[in-house]
Amino acid sequence: MTALELLACLFLLVGVIALVMGLARGGSRQATPGVYPPMALPADLQLRVRALLGENKPILAVKEVRQATGLGLADAKRLVDALKSGPLPEPAPYAPGGHGNVADRARHLRDAGDLPGAVSLVQTETGMSAADAERFVAALS
Template identity: 60%
Template sequence: MICNHPLMTTVIMVIVVAVVILAGVGIGLLARSRTGPQAPVPLVPTAVPAELQDRVQALLAEDRPVQAVKEVRQATGLRLVDAKRLVDTLRDGRLPEPGPHLPSQGSESLADRARRMRDGGDLSGAVALVQAETGMTRQDADRFVTSLG
């Protein structure tokens, strides 16, 4: 039996639209669950010079994050996504104050370089180095450097 009442036709149309929307949402959730949880992408390890950090902080204070990303890309050669991630970490205060980052000598590991800096009396520089190359928080980097044998 077909209903010719306008109110009943409207109710049926609303129900059909709701079912279609819910089906689309369900399919989207199912597809997303099959890809698994999205792990956070780690920051590309890079030492950030004090001048660049200061410039980025100034641009962020002026509410100019796009310019900050542009300047980071120009200064570091990072890809857009990595430069944006670096600016975000600077905004959040997760990068260290720049220290005297020692260049790697041959196949010397990060632990060896950090240990050498710490043993030379530059604990804060060693912590900054570990933070810059790993993206660790200051507290985690400090624990790492302190625990080095």
Template identity: 80%
Template sequence: MTVLALVAGLVLLVGIISVGLARGGRGQAAPGAHPPMALPADLQVRVRALLGENKPVLAVKEVRQATGLGLVDAKRIVDALKSGPLPEPLPYAPGGQGSVADRARTMRDAGDLPGAVSLVQTETGMSAADAERFVSTLS
């Protein structure tokens, strides 16, 4: 498969998902549910550069790789970046006070899911997917 065919397939997939969400498809988030919006400044700069080059698919891919988020949440973040800057994650201090779970829960509840996932990955060695599942189950 050529790179061009792969890119075309990704563009088609993003378009299908976007149309489905616009029409109220099954993959639509619950009302009031928002993807994590805290992104490091360097990631925001890279994503904005890709958007400036008219490469939204690569921008979504960049967000997914950097955060471990799914396609729909990453696309929402990229769309939000088009209209203005997003907050930066709270500072991460390894070995801080409290358990990893307590610190990750605090970060997640403050709107910094990528930071919480990163904290769990760094301190436990979990994969991004496992760390995201762990953070999402914290009550």
């Protein structure tokens, strides 16, 4: 066997091992949807991020969003990219145990463009998981 043939066999073996390891971990990763509902961001955060974008500092803008929201890198980048296109909604005021039932208040937040706030309200007041709270908010008419 020549050195070139050995090298080709080595690459083939590495490829097969990578494929088997990927299947053992549960197959391929699920694709993240490319479109998310806009997350409500306070006006002061939006202004700081826009100022950083105006100074051509997108990495610092993403860092600012991550620190302020606790989001991961990919989600923070999506928010910064969304801010380039236009303003995002501001969070509606949250009053635990406020007027009306949780469904009415969650519906109000959702309709005002604060889907994360609506989900958070439902989670806080009912103890639902995030997934259940999202389904609850989505089912509100």
